[in-house]
Amino acid sequence: MDIIEPMVQDIRTLGLPALLSFHTVAREGGISAAAARLGMAKSGVSRHVTQLESHFSVRLLERGARSVRLTPVGQKLDDRIRSILAEVDLLEDIAREESVGVSGQVTIAATPEFGGLVATELFPEIRARHPDLTLVMRPDYAFEDMQDPGTDLAFRVGTFKDDRLIALELGGFRRALVASPAFLKDHPVQAPNDLVNAPCLTFRGDRPGATWRFQKDQARSQIEVDGPIAVRSFGILLQLAIAGHGLANLPEFMLGDALKSGALARCLPDWSQGVNPVFLTFRPGARKVARVAAVIEQASTKLPGLVTVETARPHV
Numbered sequence: 001m002d003i004i005e006p007m008v009q010d011i012r013t014l015g016l017p018a019l020l021s022f023h024t025v026a027r028e029g030g031i032s033a034a035a036a037r038l039g040m041a042k043s044g045v046s047r048h049v050t051q052l053e054s055h056f057s058v059r060l061l062e063r064g065a066r067s068v069r070l071t072p073v074g075q076k077l078d079d080r081i082r083s084i085l086a087e088v089d090l091l092e093d094i095a096r097e098e099s100v101g102v103s104g105q106v107t108i109a110a111t112p113e114f115g116g117l118v119a120t121e122l123f124p125e126i127r128a129r130h131p132d133l134t135l136v137m138r139p140d141y142a143f144e145d146m147q148d149p150g151t152d153l154a155f156r157v158g159t160f161k162d163d164r165l166i167a168l169e170l171g172g173f174r175r176a177l178v179a180s181p182a183f184l185k186d187h188p189v190q191a192p193n194d195l196v197n198a199p200c201l202t203f204r205g206d207r208p209g210a211t212w213r214f215q216k217d218q219a220r221s222q223i224e225v226d227g228p229i230a231v232r233s234f235g236i237l238l239q240l241a242i243a244g245h246g247l248a249n250l251p252e253f254m255l256g257d258a259l260k261s262g263a264l265a266r267c268l269p270d271w272s273q274g275v276n277p278v279f280l281t282f283r284p285g286a287r288k289v290a291r292v293a294a295v296i297e298q299a300s301t302k303l304p305g306l307v308t309v310e311t312a313r314p315h316v
Contacts, residue, residue, distance in 0.1 A: 021048035
């Protein structure tokens with residue numbers, strides 16, 4: 001039996017300050033840092049952690065000279081505590097918005113490029129409808145932890161599996177292989193195999209190289225590509241491709257202006273690539289908060305038209 005289950009059942013006998021202190025220690029990596037964050041004495045934070053360890057009869061922290069780290073059971077407990085604290089914040093939001101209506105801040109996490117699309121296409125429309133809302137975008141390629149109360153919504157690209165969250169699939173986008181016309185004149189690409197020895201710009205943070213997959217009717221091609229430059233930023237890869245440094249495989253929603261102006265040209269237009277699904281994720285009960293519900297409603301209406309596949313279905 002999972003030791004965490006009886007812990008969660010007994011947790012109602014503990015005060016929220018003890019849970020908050022432990023979570024802050026876990027997040028900040030030390031008693032002193034947590035005390036500074038909470039505006040408490042170190043002895044108070046340490047006492048809260050000791051209370052939890054005594055209550056559960058397990059060690060939750062491994063204490064070092066300068067920092068602490070969670071034990072395995074401490075990590076599992078902290079995951080649940082984050083959910084509890086998020087629900088408490090949710091209750092406070094619901095109560096507050098009963099009196100003030102649609103106002104306050106909504107914080108959204110997304111990859112930088114998709115976040116840019118959301119900010120430019122969606123944020124102005126939301127602000128026009130709800131002028132008292134403040135919208136904050138957190139751009140990051142890492143999946144934001146939606147159990148953190150600081151994040152209200154997150155757009156995630158690709159496979160999504162998290163039983164703690166609700167995910168609304170808004171559709172998806174494809175990538176397109178592009179390069180500058182001058183580059184293509186010197187490096188013509190007629191078939192996927194031509195990419196093997198071509199200078200390719202890849203989305204990597206460690207080394208150049210990637211696997212690109214293409215389909216044409218029933219034919220499928222999987223190509224290992226390499227090149228002189230790898231950058232973990234589609235925005236920078238876009239600029240490098242425009243400057244003629246190589247071929248780039250970029251999200252289609254980024255390419256409108258560059259293709260229209262002729263700064264970039266499509267390569268292998270008869271070959272398609274797989275769809276990258278886009279999910280809007282949020283905690284259960286988030287729709288009961290007026291400010292978050294307003295953003296979910298507008299995103300569900302507006303964004304499917306901006307991506308390739310216009311199918312939306314809930315994942316619980």
